[in-house]
Amino acid sequence: MADPLFDTDAILRKAYFGVWLLGLAFAGFAIWGVFRYPHWSWTLPIVAAVVALAANHRLRNADRRGETVLLGAVTLVFVVGSGVMLGVALRLARA
Template identity: 40%
Template structure:
């Protein structure tokens, strides 16, 4: 479980970083959605790692990470000229 939460934490940081870079490169309000989704995923992953939460938290973290990736792709297509 610890290896999976570390991977989810690393992926969340990567998506957060890419979204912030996208916000700096192509400023648009639509970047707030993937940034918020990545931050929520990091929070759920932190809680999962330290509290040893149930499998539901792992599913929520996975859904938030997939959502952050999909929203970052949408934000790129909307904000990129």
């Protein structure tokens, strides 16, 4: 089995750490929002952040370029989606 690309690619390591921080921050803000403004819409950013963190964790062990690209795209989509849905949930909960 080949070594994971995470061990050889510095950009991938930086992106992994950045997504880890953003995912935890978005999940934390959404969980805080559940307690501050209770509403069902907070589930979407929480789920998106958890999926992004799971894909990001799997990205750490990826050993093929195609797998890395696919997991990176999934991670990016779900991190951005979590951030966008965080704003939407805040507007819905405060209305």
